Amino acid sequence: MAAGPGDGGTDDVRWVEVLGVRVRYVDLHAEAAGLPLLVIPGHTARIEGFAELAPRLAAEHRVLVLDLPGSGESEKPVRRYDLRWYEDVLVAFLDALGIDRAIPVGGSLGGNPVLRLGHRFPERFPRLVLWAPGSAWTARPRLAKAIRATMGRWSFWPSVRIQSRYWYAPAFPGRARGLADTFAYYRRVMGPGFVAMYWGLAADQVGHSLFAIAGEVEQRTLLLWGDQDHGGGMGRGVARLHELLPDHRFHVFPGARHSLEAEIPEALAAEVLAFLREPPGPPT
Numbered sequence: 001m002a003a004g005p006g007d008g009g010t011d012d013v014r015w016v017e018v019l020g021v022r023v024r025y026v027d028l029h030a031e032a033a034g035l036p037l038l039v040i041p042g043h044t045a046r047i048e049g050f051a052e053l054a055p056r057l058a059a060e061h062r063v064l065v066l067d068l069p070g071s072g073e074s075e076k077p078v079r080r081y082d083l084r085w086y087e088d089v090l091v092a093f094l095d096a097l098g099i100d101r102a103i104p105v106g107g108s109l110g111g112n113p114v115l116r117l118g119h120r121f122p123e124r125f126p127r128l129v130l131w132a133p134g135s136a137w138t139a140r141p142r143l144a145k146a147i148r149a150t151m152g153r154w155s156f157w158p159s160v161r162i163q164s165r166y167w168y169a170p171a172f173p174g175r176a177r178g179l180a181d182t183f184a185y186y187r188r189v190m191g192p193g194f195v196a197m198y199w200g201l202a203a204d205q206v207g208h209s210l211f212a213i214a215g216e217v218e219q220r221t222l223l224l225w226g227d228q229d230h231g232g233g234m235g236r237g238v239a240r241l242h243e244l245l246p247d248h249r250f251h252v253f254p255g256a257r258h259s260l261e262a263e264i265p266e267a268l269a270a271e272v273l274a275f276l277r278e279p280p281g282p283p284t
Contacts (some may be wrong), residue, residue, distance in 0.1 A: 013047070018092045024073045024204065025066035025093070026035055028058035035103050035126070040088065042108030043134065043201055044194075046072030046185070053261040054267035058162065061276070064102075066093060070197025078192045081200030083135075087113050087120065090143070097257035100124065103131040105272065107131035107224075107260055109201060118221070119213045129205040129272055131224035131260050136237025144207030151199040153190070153212070159202075160186065166231030185205075214244035221248035222275040226256030226263070234258070236263075247277060 012026040057063045067074040104114040111133025118128040168175040225238045260268045
């Protein structure tokens with residue numbers, strides 16, 4: 001499910017080449033002690049969507065937020081987009097900045113590589129933070145294959161119009177502006193690379209399930225969910241991850257929907273920072 005990025009600005013924008021792609025990122029509180037936070041945007045989301053959350057997290061940690069290839073202002077090559085390549089991009093991004101270990105943080109599609117990176121590189125990612133992650137459902141590889149084979153620019157807007165109903169709670173004051181800003185952003189960056197990214201990542205998330213690896217994740221994990229977020233069966237999927245993750249804390253935000261970083265950035269940051277202050281302990 002796509003996350004609805006908001007509108008905001010930052011004076012900390014930087015650029016780096018990662019696996020041959022020019023990537024935009026911000027680096028906040030770089031002098032902070034402790035492990036940096038690698039904030040991973042959702043499907044099509046961008047740095048601006050974290051303008052309220054990132055500074056709050058940076059009160060205690062170095063915070064890195066990037067536009068993933070195909071999204072935001074980063075380059076948008078026409079290529080095959082999939083979750084494994086995004087994982088490789090994120091690891092290469094940390095390598096380019098000389099960072100050996102970090103804590104990945106993300107929701108929607110961004111929560112998907114959080115768990116996948118933790119499973120793939122447990123020594124490099126010692127704690128994990130995710131909310132309402134993509135692939136919190138049973139894998140449907142045939143549907144994924146059909147999406148890759150048939151979907152294109154003509155089907156983008158109908159898909160987004162449907163998904164956007166689930167991004168924000170109806171009572172969220174910033175809902176109308178968030179949707180308007182996001183749709184304007186889509187119109188501006190629309191092109192072959194953006195479309196390839198959109199359907200490639202949609203297909204790969206449909207074709208895989210986090211349920212297959214959740215029980216093997218070793219690290220202490222924070223799993224978050226807004227109790228109004230039921231698009232695509234998200235409530236059931238998060239409940240299943242809650243059953244499967246061996247060592248985690250589960251927190252539910254009443255009245256919130258999918259885009260927690262936009263709807264409730266203060267409450268989200270407080271929960272994340274409290275979790276990161278915890279010493280290692282038994283599962284709860």
